[in-house]
Amino acid sequence: MSESRRGFLAKVSGGLIAVAGARTVGSLVAPGEAEAYHFCGHIYSTDSCPHPTGLPRIDSRGRPLRARDGHRVDDLGRLVNVDGAPIDEDGELLTDAEDQPLPPASRTPLCEAVAEQFAFPTHTDGAWYRCCGGNVRKLVDCCSYNRRRINGDRGLRGYCYRGRKVFCVMYFQTRVPC
């Protein structure tokens, strides 16, 4: 009897611990707001860095990519080939009326373009990884010593170092499945 009671109490307390533990872990690793923001994985309200084609997708060196297919784009948002020449959706060079290729434009790392646009130094600091669309996504902060973020209100520390604050956010979509 006492053994069965002890066993029952052990099961109950074990269950309670399990539930409490799950809640604690859940509160640590699964912020419900994660899905509320403007791209997967981003769990704070800082807005995107200005990007030539909208969503702030970047390559491993911080340069802009078109979000929907990961194609390289230049600072004007045009698709470009490996040489930086502007191309159309079929990969053909964009040309003038005499079939001469149009000139290339710059392709500036997004966080550097932010520095030029807003006229203060920026740094690509830390990052965090999450699973998005079946692949691991790296969430990257473009940080500065500016107290305000791109939204206009006070910046958050985010993944920034040395007292810098998040000015705007970017992401790099890896090919690592998850």
Next chain:
Amino acid sequence: MLSAVLIAAALAAGVTGAWSPCGFSMVETLAPAGYAGRLRTTLQACATFTAGALAGGVVTFGGLALLGEALGSGGTTAAAVAAVFAMLAALGEARGVRIAPQVRRQVPESWRRVLPLPLAAGLYGVLLGLGFTTFILTFAVWALAAVSVTLGDPALGVLIGLAFGAGRALPVIALAPVAGTDRGNAAHAAMAERPAILRGLRVADAVALAACALAIGVAPANAASARAHTAASIALAPASGPASDGALFAWQVPGQTGRLRRLDGSAVALPGRDPTLGAGLVGWREEARLVLAEPGTLAPVDAFDAPGAGAFAFSAEWVVWLVNRTMLIAQPRNRSRPARAVHAVQAPQQIGRPSLAGATLVFHVAGRAVSQLVRVDLGSGARRVLRRASGAQLLNPTTDGRELLYVRSSATGQELRLGALGPGGERLLYRTTPTARRDTGVEKGRARHRAGYPGARAPRLAPRPRPGITDTLWTTALGENAAYVTRLRRGQGGATTAVVLRAER
């Protein structure tokens, strides 16, 4: 100038409105001896009345201007229409013609009884500021509405609205606090019993409207440029590489030879490609030979051997040609010096089409690391970067020796800009969508951030080109009254078409 006279006309129109049934009623309503009960409430009500009137004015005239902008108003024709409206209204005012069409409505009387007076006054102010919700005392109201639509300049519309609202509020807030005093009673009596005052105000309206008509009509180009044009019309199609010199206009028909339109309006096909104009002559390229000719007869007057030449330019003193888009070569027209390279770059950098005024040469240099407009003085060899951009492209400048016309292209839009050749301000002549089509800025099923933005409103995103359309603003030309730019369009089939657009200067 135009803004000033429109503001004056709107202010006068607003003041004239005080002679309406509602204008008189407002003085009575806001008076300390009336519903206000005390001066402090009157002053509060005057403040809210003013705010309401300003808001109402902005809504009406700013809204009409927005409507005009959406309808594609602006430009010389629209300015002429606006001038006609203003002049007709001025005549009506000068002659004291009875207002028609009239709005036979009044503000709700019950508000001042059932609402706190400052609130009622604010709402009354909005209705009076709106202009068309109560009796109209001057044709200027109709004329300003028409001008707002036809000019299609929202900023100007807001100014007109503010001035009109201020005019509507001014007599009320000046008279209401002193109503019941000797001075107030005398002013009220004068308003009510001396038709000459209203008559004088209508004459003032007439003068202000005539000044508006003059400002708009005499200088239609200025009126049109009071706002940044967002519209340009197709001048030629298919066409590219425009050139303008006085009454002469030349262009390239893609895949064919150049064309020349003469002073008399007749157009002729030229014997070569890459047509250009300068010093009263027309030029074209026949393979590696540049020919300059009389525009009337097309009889050659000069020719230059230019191996590998593409686009070229000439003036009375110089001829300059582009080779492989990486080198510019110049030679004096009198051949006093041999041809020599004046600028060269390494591919993939590109040099753009040259433009020449006297000895002043301008061109673009575009590459992955640089985008700049360069000026070279061919006489001295002095070189200067006129404009430089990061994150944007500056393309195909044209100069007449005083001004500089060029295309600025970025991820948010493409602009045709006109500014001083040296340092100085710039005007936006034409703006269109960027070359590339952006996404919505959010992933599917998500929404844009609002947190932190003023009023929780995220900034507006840049306009997008239609799906499958890739437009590029390209070569430019500077005419006496208009600016021209080639629009290259890559459609879904992969073919590039070209038209020449015309924008008012």
